[in-house]
Amino acid sequence: MLACEICVIGGGPAGLTAALHAASLGASAVIIDRNDYLGGQLIKQTHRFFGSKEQKASERGISISRELSLAVEKEKNIKVLTAATALGYYKDGVVTVEKDERFLKIKPQKIIVATGGAEKTLPFPNNDLPGVYGAGAVQTLVNVYGVKPGRRVLMVGAGNIGVIVSYQLLQAGMEVAGIVEAAPRIGAYWVHAAKVVRAGVPIYTRHTIKGAWGKKEVEGATIVELDEQWKPIPGTEKDFAVDVICLSVGLNPLTEILWQAGCAMKYVPELSGYVPLRNEYLETSVPGIYVAGDAGGIEEASAAMMEGALAGLNAARALGYSAPDFNSRRANILRELESLRSGPVGEKIRKGLEKVTLTERREMRSGLSNLSLLTSNF
Amino acid sequence: MLAENGVPTGEDLAQVLPAPERLAQGPVAIAECFQKIPCDPCYHSCLRRAIAPFADINERPRIDHEKCNGCGLCVNRCPGLAIFVVDQTYSDSEALVKLPYEFLPLPKPGDVVTAINRLGQAVGKARVVKVQSGKQMDGTNIVWLAVPQDLSMEVRHFKMEEVR
Structure with missing residues (x-):
C-alpha cells in the first residue's frame, strides 16, 4: 500500500496543474495516468x-504539455505513475491501480479526479465499417504516430474539435471533402x-450523415440536408467518395471513479453529461474528493488548467499547507477563470456550472445538506 | 454568413478594413476576427500598442490603423490565423498580402502560386516575395504574396502548384 497526501487521477492539463499547484504549497502528490506519457490530449x-x-x-498544446511535464518531473514532491490505470475507489479511501500487470493500492488523504472526457459516437448505417474513426483516434494517428488514416476524409461535426482536426489533417497532407x-450554426x-474554408473545405451546416458505404471498408458516405425540425429532406442527398469518416460529435465527462465513490451526480446537458456536484473549492459531495477539468463538465483545455490549479491549491490547503500569497493566488485564478x-x-458553461456548484445557502434551500458539502475544510 | 459557412460577409469586413487613405500610405494589419471569444494574444504581441487594451478578454481586437505600421508580429501570434497585413503601395499594379501559413513545404521567393480567396476558390496567380520562417515563428510562417491590386482584399490563402 502506497500512502500519499494527494492522488491525482489523470495527467492531462487539469491533473498536471493540480499536482504542480499542490506541490508548490509543499504537499506531495502522486499522478496516475493510463497513458505511457503525461499531457493527456495536449500532446496532440x-x-x-x-x-x-x-x-x-x-x-x-504540445508545447504546454512539454512545459508542464518537465515542471512535474523536476518537482520532488510529485511522483508519476504512467501506464497506470485507476481501477476503483473503495470505501476506506483506497484507490486501486493496475500497472505493469500488477495490482497497486494507494491510500491518499485527498483525491483530485481529473480524468477528462470520452468521445461520443453516432449511429448511422454501416458505422461499423473500417474507416469510421473518432476524431481523437485520427488525431492520435496523425499527430502522435505520424500515420495517415487514409487519403480523403469526411468530418462529421463542426465544433472546435471537428474543425481543428480537419485543419490538422490538411496539414498532414490528407484531403478533407467537407465538414x-x-x-x-458552426x-x-x-x-x-x-x-x-479558405483552405478549400466546405462546411455543410444543417446536414447529417445518412450512411456510409463500402464492401470491406469505407468507400464513401452520403449526407443529407435537415429541415427546421432536424428531419432529413428527401432528394437533398450528396455522395462523397472518401475512405475515412471522422466523428467529432462531442465528449462526455469520464466519471466512473466519481460514481463509484458515491459522489452526488447530476445530468447537466450544458456540461455534456453526468457530472459531480461540487462546491466553490471544487470538492465533491464526498469530502476529500475534488474534481477538475472535463471530468466536471466538458470545456476547453485552458479552463481545465485553471480548474486544476484551483483544485490543487484547495486540496493542499485542506491538508494544512499554505503560503503567504495563497489568498491572492487563488483569487487571481478565480478571476481569470471567470473572465x-x-x-x-x-454562456453554456456558466449555465451548466450554476446547476452543479453549490453554495452553502442554496444547498440548504434545496435540501441537499445531507450531501455533506458543508464539511469542507474551510 | 460566418456562422453558417465560415465565410465573412462584406458587412463583416467593412467593420475591420482600414480607410482607403490609410491603405494608400503603406502596410497595415487587418484583424478578420468577428466573434467574441476569450482570446487576447494579438494585444500582447503589438509593440506599438496599436491594438487597444482589452477591457474584457472576450472583446474583439480594435486596431488603431494610424498607429499600426504593418510589422506583422500579431499575424504570427494570432491563434485563429485571422490577421493579415496588406500593403497597397507595393507597386502601381500589385499589392502585397502577408498571410499566416502553417503548411509544408514552404514556398520560395519567386514561386508562382495559386491565389485563393476566403471561400477557398482560386482567383488568380500570386508571386511569392518573401517567406518569414524559422524557429522564432514557431510554426506559423508569414508568406508575402504579390497580387494584382484589385485582389488585395480577396486573397487570403494560396496553394502551391502541384509538384512534390
Whole structure:
C-alpha cells in the first residue's frame, strides 16, 4: 500500500496543474495516468491555444504539455505513475491501480479526479465499417504516430474539435471533402472555420450523415440536408467518395471513479453529461474528493488548467499547507477563470456550472445538506 | 454568413478594413476576427500598442490603423490565423498580402502560386516575395504574396502548384 497526501487521477492539463499547484504549497502528490506519457490530449494539440497570456495563450498544446511535464518531473514532491490505470475507489479511501500487470493500492488523504472526457459516437448505417474513426483516434494517428488514416476524409461535426482536426489533417497532407454539421450554426470558433474554408473545405451546416458505404471498408458516405425540425429532406442527398469518416460529435465527462465513490451526480446537458456536484473549492459531495477539468463538465483545455490549479491549491490547503500569497493566488485564478467564461461562448458553461456548484445557502434551500458539502475544510 | 459557412460577409469586413487613405500610405494589419471569444494574444504581441487594451478578454481586437505600421508580429501570434497585413503601395499594379501559413513545404521567393480567396476558390496567380520562417515563428510562417491590386482584399490563402 502506497500512502500519499494527494492522488491525482489523470495527467492531462487539469491533473498536471493540480499536482504542480499542490506541490508548490509543499504537499506531495502522486499522478496516475493510463497513458505511457503525461499531457493527456495536449500532446496532440498542434494548434496555438486561445485564452489569455496567463493561460499560455498563443502557445501550442504540445508545447504546454512539454512545459508542464518537465515542471512535474523536476518537482520532488510529485511522483508519476504512467501506464497506470485507476481501477476503483473503495470505501476506506483506497484507490486501486493496475500497472505493469500488477495490482497497486494507494491510500491518499485527498483525491483530485481529473480524468477528462470520452468521445461520443453516432449511429448511422454501416458505422461499423473500417474507416469510421473518432476524431481523437485520427488525431492520435496523425499527430502522435505520424500515420495517415487514409487519403480523403469526411468530418462529421463542426465544433472546435471537428474543425481543428480537419485543419490538422490538411496539414498532414490528407484531403478533407467537407465538414457536416447537423446544427444550423458552426459550433467552432469562427476563425477556425474561416481557416479551413479558405483552405478549400466546405462546411455543410444543417446536414447529417445518412450512411456510409463500402464492401470491406469505407468507400464513401452520403449526407443529407435537415429541415427546421432536424428531419432529413428527401432528394437533398450528396455522395462523397472518401475512405475515412471522422466523428467529432462531442465528449462526455469520464466519471466512473466519481460514481463509484458515491459522489452526488447530476445530468447537466450544458456540461455534456453526468457530472459531480461540487462546491466553490471544487470538492465533491464526498469530502476529500475534488474534481477538475472535463471530468466536471466538458470545456476547453485552458479552463481545465485553471480548474486544476484551483483544485490543487484547495486540496493542499485542506491538508494544512499554505503560503503567504495563497489568498491572492487563488483569487487571481478565480478571476481569470471567470473572465475566460464571461463572454458569449462561455454562456453554456456558466449555465451548466450554476446547476452543479453549490453554495452553502442554496444547498440548504434545496435540501441537499445531507450531501455533506458543508464539511469542507474551510 | 460566418456562422453558417465560415465565410465573412462584406458587412463583416467593412467593420475591420482600414480607410482607403490609410491603405494608400503603406502596410497595415487587418484583424478578420468577428466573434467574441476569450482570446487576447494579438494585444500582447503589438509593440506599438496599436491594438487597444482589452477591457474584457472576450472583446474583439480594435486596431488603431494610424498607429499600426504593418510589422506583422500579431499575424504570427494570432491563434485563429485571422490577421493579415496588406500593403497597397507595393507597386502601381500589385499589392502585397502577408498571410499566416502553417503548411509544408514552404514556398520560395519567386514561386508562382495559386491565389485563393476566403471561400477557398482560386482567383488568380500570386508571386511569392518573401517567406518569414524559422524557429522564432514557431510554426506559423508569414508568406508575402504579390497580387494584382484589385485582389488585395480577396486573397487570403494560396496553394502551391502541384509538384512534390
